[in-house]
Amino acid sequence: xxxxxxxxxxxxxxxxxxxxxxRDYSSGTICRFxxxxxxxxxxxxxxxxxxxxxxxxxxxxxxxxxxxxxxYLEGCLACLTAYTIFLCMETHYxxxxxxxxRYIKDQNEKIYAPRGLLLTDPIERGLRVVEVTIxxxxxxxxxx
Amino acid sequence: xxxxxxxxMRECEYSQISTRSSTPMETPYKKRTPKKRKWxxxxxxxxxxxxxxxxxxxxxxxxxxxxxxxxxxCGLFFTFDCPYLAQQLTPIIPVIGGVxxxxxxxxxxxxSFSDPGVLPRATSDEAADLExxxxxxxxxxxxxxxxxxxxxxxxGQTVKLKYCFTCKIFRPPRASHCSLCDNCVERFDHHCPxxxxxxxxxxxxxxxxxxxxxxxxxxxxxxxxxxxIILSSHRNGFLKALKDxxxxxxxxxxxxxxxxSGFHTYxxxxxxTTNEDIKGSWxxxxxxxxxxxxxxxxxxxxxxAALCGPLPPSLIDRRGFVQSDxxxxxxxxxxxTMYGATQSQQSHMCDQDQCIQSTKFVLQAAATPLLQQxxxxxxxxxASPENGVSLPGRTSLALGGPCTxxxxxxxxxxxxxxxxxxxxxxxxxxxQEPVAHHHFLTPEEVPSPPGMLxxxxxxxxxxxxxxxxxxxxxxxxxxxxxxxxxVKLSSV
Numbered sequence: 001x002x003x004x005x006x007x008x009x010x011x012x013x014x015x016x017x018x019x020x021x022x023r024d025y026s027s028g029t030i031c032r033f034x035x036x037x038x039x040x041x042x043x044x045x046x047x048x049x050x051x052x053x054x055x056x057x058x059x060x061x062x063x064x065x066x067x068x069x070x071x072y073l074e075g076c077l078a079c080l081t082a083y084t085i086f087l088c089m090e091t092h093y094x095x096x097x098x099x100x101x102r103y104i105k106d107q108n109e110k111i112y113a114p115r116g117l118l119l120t121d122p123i124e125r126g127l128r129v130v131e132v133t134i135x136x137x138x139x140x141x142x143x144x
Numbered sequence: 145x146x147x148x149x150x151x152x153m154r155e156c157e158y159s160q161i162s163t164r165s166s167t168p169m170e171t172p173y174k175k176r177t178p179k180k181r182k183w184x185x186x187x188x189x190x191x192x193x194x195x196x197x198x199x200x201x202x203x204x205x206x207x208x209x210x211x212x213x214x215x216x217x218c219g220l221f222f223t224f225d226c227p228y229l230a231q232q233l234t235p236i237i238p239v240i241g242g243v244x245x246x247x248x249x250x251x252x253x254x255x256s257f258s259d260p261g262v263l264p265r266a267t268s269d270e271a272a273d274l275e276x277x278x279x280x281x282x283x284x285x286x287x288x289x290x291x292x293x294x295x296x297x298x299x300g301q302t303v304k305l306k307y308c309f310t311c312k313i314f315r316p317p318r319a320s321h322c323s324l325c326d327n328c329v330e331r332f333d334h335h336c337p338x339x340x341x342x343x344x345x346x347x348x349x350x351x352x353x354x355x356x357x358x359x360x361x362x363x364x365x366x367x368x369x370x371x372x373i374i375l376s377s378h379r380n381g382f383l384k385a386l387k388d389x390x391x392x393x394x395x396x397x398x399x400x401x402x403x404x405s406g407f408h409t410y411x412x413x414x415x416x417t418t419n420e421d422i423k424g425s426w427x428x429x430x431x432x433x434x435x436x437x438x439x440x441x442x443x444x445x446x447x448x449a450a451l452c453g454p455l456p457p458s459l460i461d462r463r464g465f466v467q468s469d470x471x472x473x474x475x476x477x478x479x480x481t482m483y484g485a486t487q488s489q490q491s492h493m494c495d496q497d498q499c500i501q502s503t504k505f506v507l508q509a510a511a512t513p514l515l516q517q518x519x520x521x522x523x524x525x526x527a528s529p530e531n532g533v534s535l536p537g538r539t540s541l542a543l544g545g546p547c548t549x550x551x552x553x554x555x556x557x558x559x560x561x562x563x564x565x566x567x568x569x570x571x572x573x574x575x576q577e578p579v580a581h582h583h584f585l586t587p588e589e590v591p592s593p594p595g596m597l598x599x600x601x602x603x604x605x606x607x608x609x610x611x612x613x614x615x616x617x618x619x620x621x622x623x624x625x626x627x628x629x630x631v632k633l634s635s636v
Contacts, residue, residue: 018273020273025296028317028438029316029318029330067445067448072448072453075454079353082250083250083254097457126263128313131269
C-alpha cells in the first residue's frame with residue numbers, strides 16, 4: 001500500500017535545480033509564457049500536461065488584460081470617482097490574479113507535487129518567468 | 145525496518161511536496177527572522193513613505209515646487225477673483241474651479257505616489273540561468289561577449305530586446321531602464337521631475353489626466369482673470385483693475401501645458417511612448433515597412449486602451465515581508481558584494497545557508513592554489529555541463545579574491561544632461577518665470593564594463609546553492625570550471 005509521506009515526516013527534499021519558462025513576446029506586451037517544453041522536465045512530466053498548464057495560465061492572463069466593455073466600464077467609473085473606488089473594490093486584474101493563484105495551487109497539489117516539482121506563481125517573479133523547482137529524486141539512492 | 149521504509153518510498157516514487165509555501169524552508173524560520181518589509185530592501189533609488197504605500201523618485205524638490213505653484217495660484221484665484229466673479233457673473237464659477245482644482249491635485253498625487261510599473265530585478269537563480277543560456281549561445285570564448293540582445297517578432301515587426309545589466313533581465317518590449325531611479329520600468333514614457341516620479345505603464349493615465357485637467361484649469365483661471373480685469377476696467381479703469389487683480393497668469397505657461405497635453409493626446413491616439421516618439425522608432429522615415437506593432441489600429445481603441453484599460457497591479461510587492469531564505473539583492477553601496485549584503489540582512493542562518501557558506505569556503509579554498517598555479521597548470525576548457533546541472537564559467541567568482549572590490553551591479557549613473565528637452569512645461573505662476581525644461585531623459589544603459597566585471601557574486605551565490613547538493617564526485621568538474629573562469633578573468 002503506497003503511503004503518502006508529507007514533508008514534515010521526511011527530511012526536507014533538496015532543490016535539485018530550477019527551470020525558468022520565459023515570456024513569449026510575439027503577441028506584444030501582453031502576458032504570455034512560452035509553451036516550449038523544457039528538456040530538464042522530460043523525465044518527470046508529460047509534455048502535454050505541461051503545455052496544458054502553461055496554456056491555461058496564458059488564457060487566464062489574457063482574460064485579466066482583455067480590453068472589452070467590462071474593463072472600459074471599470075476604467076471610466078474609476079476615472080469619474082477620481083480612482084477612489086479602488087479603495088473599496090478590487091480591480092478586475094487583481095481578481096483574475098487570485099484566480100491564477102488558486103489554479104497554480106491546484107495544479108501543484110494534483111500534478112506537480114506528486115512528481116517532485118513545484119510551480120511558482122509568476123507574480124512572485126514579477127511576471128517574468130514561470131519558475132519550476134525540481135526537487136531531488138529521493139526514491140532512488142544517489143542524487144541526479 | 146529500514147528496508148521496509150525504502151520500499152514503501154519507492155512505491156510512492158516521489159516525496160510529496162508541501163504546497164503550502166513556495167519554499168520548503170520558509171515556515172519554521174518565519175518566526176525567528178526580523179520582520180522587514182520588501183520596500184526597505186528595495187534595490188532601486190526610490191523613496192518610500194507611509195510604510196511602503198507611497199513610492200517616489202529620489203529627487204522630489206521639483207514636485208514640491210509643482211504643488212506650491214498650483215496651490216498658490218489657485219489660492220490667489222479663489223481669494224481675489226472668485227468673490228468678484230461669483231457676485232458679478234455666477235457662483236458656479238468657483239464651484240467648477242474647485243472641482244477642477246481637486247481633480248488636478250488628485251491626479252497629481254496619484255501619478256507621483258504610485259508605482260509606475262517597476263520591474264523587479266531578477267532573482268539570483270534566474271540571473272544564473274540566463275547567464276548560462278547566454279554562455280551556451282556564445283560559446284566558451286575568452287574575450288568580452290557582445291552586448292546582449294534578443295530579437296522578437298511582434299505583429300510583423302522585428303523588435304530588439306536589450307539585456308539590462310543592472311536588473312539582470314531581458315527587458316520586455318517598450319520597457320526601459322530609468323537611470324535616475326535605477327529601475328526598469330514597463331512601457332517607460334519618461335521620468336518627470338515635475339511629478340517626482342517616472343511615468344510608465346501603471347501611472348500614465350493619471351499623468352495624462354493630470355496634464356489635461358491642468359490645461360483646463362489654467363485656461364479656466366486665465367480666462368476668468370482676464371474677464372475680471374476687463375469687467376473691472378469698465379468701471380474703474382484698466383490700471384486699477386490690474387492692481388486689484390494680482391493674479392496674472394503667464395501666457396506662455398498656459399500654452400506650454402496645453403501644448404504638452406496635445407502632444408500626449410497624439411501619443412495616446414497612436415499608442416506610442418515619448419521614448420519611442422523621440423527616437424522615431426516607428427516613424428515611416430526609417431523605412432517603408434516600419435509601423436507601430438502595438439497600435440490597435442484605430443484612434444478610439446488606442447485611447448480607450450490607454451485610459452480605460454485594465455490597471456495592472458504593482459509587480460514589486462512593497463509591503464510584503466522579506467523572505468530570509470531567498471535573500472534579496474541589497475542596493476549596491478561602497479562596493480559591498482552580494483555576499484556581504486546577504487550576511488548583513490540575515491541574522492539567523494538556517495541549515496541550508498550554513499551549507500551554502502561552507503561550500504563557498506570549500507570552493508574558495510580549492511581555487512586559491514589554482515590561482516597560484518595558473519600559469520603552469522594545463523587548462524581544461526570543458527563546456528559540457530556535469531550531472532545535468534551546468535555551471536557557467538564564472539563559478540570561480542565566488543572567490544573572495546578579485547571580486548570583493550567590485551560593485552555588485554553597477555548602477556547606471558544618472559544622465560546629467562537631458563538628451564532631449566524639447567518640451568517645456570511650466571506651471572501657472574503669478575510672475576514671469578524662466579521657462580523650465582521637461583526632462584525627457586532617454587535613459588540609455590551605460591556601456592557595460594568588460595563582461596567579467598559583472599562577476600558573479602550573485603552567480604557565485606546561486607552556484608553554491610546548487611553546489612551544496614553535489615556529491616563529492618562532481619567536485620572535480622567544479623575545479624575545472626573554476627579554472628576556466630579564472631582563465632577568463634585573467635584574459636580581461
